[in-house]
Amino acid sequence: MPAAPRPSTPLPDFCSLPVLFALLVVGALTVTLMRLGPEASGGWSAYSAGVLFTSWLAILLTVALCKLRASMQRLPGHWPYAAVWLLLVALTAFATALLGWLDVGLALGVGPADPSRFTLQASLAAGLLGACLLRYFYVVAQWQARVAAEAQAQVAALQARIRPHFLFNSMNTVAALIAVDPVAAERTVENLAELFRAALGDEREGMGTLGDEWRLVERYLEIEALRLGDRLRVERHLDVAETLPLPHLLLQPLVENAIRHGIQPRVDGGLLRIVARRVPGGAQLCVDNPLPPSPAPSGTGHGLRNVRERVRYHYGDRAEVRDDVRDQRFVVTVFLPDLAHARPDRR
Incomplete structure (x- = not known):
């Protein structure tokens, strides 16, 4: 009998603002560190163009991940994260190649001197930073899953504690009514049936x-x-x-x-x-x-x-x-x- 495929690892919600904010911050920090490097060239105009490009790239990546998340989530095991990483690298390579082509074709003069080398370097940087970000998202997702499971268990325990307390008091009321008003006691039992259904129902x-x-x-x-x-x-x-x-x-x-x-x-x-x-x-x-x-x-x-x-x-x-x-x-x-x-x- 073949082994059942491993369940997929939950992906973060790429449609949320925190994910977009994280990508924007990482992109801006990357450009800033490159600007502070000893071999950095270009003035503030080049730095501003780099921040603008990484911001546009972050938005593009967020939209793509948001739209494709459901499809990637259906992959087994850790393949959803691998698919996200491949998409990050592929979109970064495409965006940088498109930037180089537009810069050369329109003679804007804001792009790198060697577009091919810049595309390769940007793809490698996206691969490294993407791996770090995905590791962070994975750890956070596992931590949130544990916190949610513990909280759900605590709520279930609280719910289990309130049921006997509530039902015990209600049964005392029925016992007191049986001797003095059987009709009222019967009506009370009918009400209790509904209360039991609510108190003992499925709380999932x-x-x-x-x-x-x-x-x-x-x-x-x-x-x-x-x-x-x-x-x-x-x-x-x-x-x-x-x-x-x-x-x-x-x-x-x-x-x-x-x-x-x-x-x-x-x-x-x-x-x-x-x-x-x-x-x-x-x-x-x-x-x-x-x-x-x-x-x-x-x-x-x-x-x-x-x-x-x-x-x-x-x-x-x-x-x-x-x-x-x-x-x-x-x-x-x-x-x-x-x-x-x-x-x-x-x-």
Whole structure:
């Protein structure tokens, strides 16, 4: 049985601005070092022409690599990087030969005295610099893959920790209702079936939508309303499209904490507010509840910490989870930047 081909090594995103910036910087530094060499000839006009040429060449290489990346990525093993290196050398040779031909044909006088030698030297320089750049991109890609794998494992562990906590509390509610209101208990079991499906579902993609989370919270609130009765009053404001991407089980732990630590300890209950609105640069979720009549015993803070960790993983440092006290109410505010600003491997 023939051996299966080795999977290809992931290529960097050549369509990104950092790659173009790296090529521009390398080209400018190469021309600068040549200008500072002991055998350098020509004045600032020659130096400016060299920087202009390398900048044009960097843009040409970036466009070509961006367009051909998908085709080269299908090659097995390390051949994608070999194909990128060959393309770098070939395009550099073509560009320098074209420059020499135009300089001679149009008598511009800005090109090298010996176009053939310049083409050979530029091709060798592109080969050496290209090999160094590709090695750098390869190391960075491997490092990012390891970081993403570790972060995904951490998120999976956090998700696994929140499920038993959430399901245990819900089952206690069902047990309390069976003796006093069997019909309500049956309806609660139906709601729990949907909650179980969300809590135990496939998390490989990591993202759902605000509409999914909103409906999950509605089912959870219906369960808690049966237990707390008129003591639980809820205000909801949804000013964001339901298709907004949102990590699974992000909103429900905040609502659960608000009920357990803010509304349940109060004899008269209280008002729970849930707000989702658009703000400049992204979306904002707010969950606030009245403070308990006496300081609550310090807990583990697992629910809020879980939300912080998953928001940081999916959205990076631009996201923010803040909690504070305003007007005798405990307010948790989550800012989620647009996913266009998040890392692709986190979506």
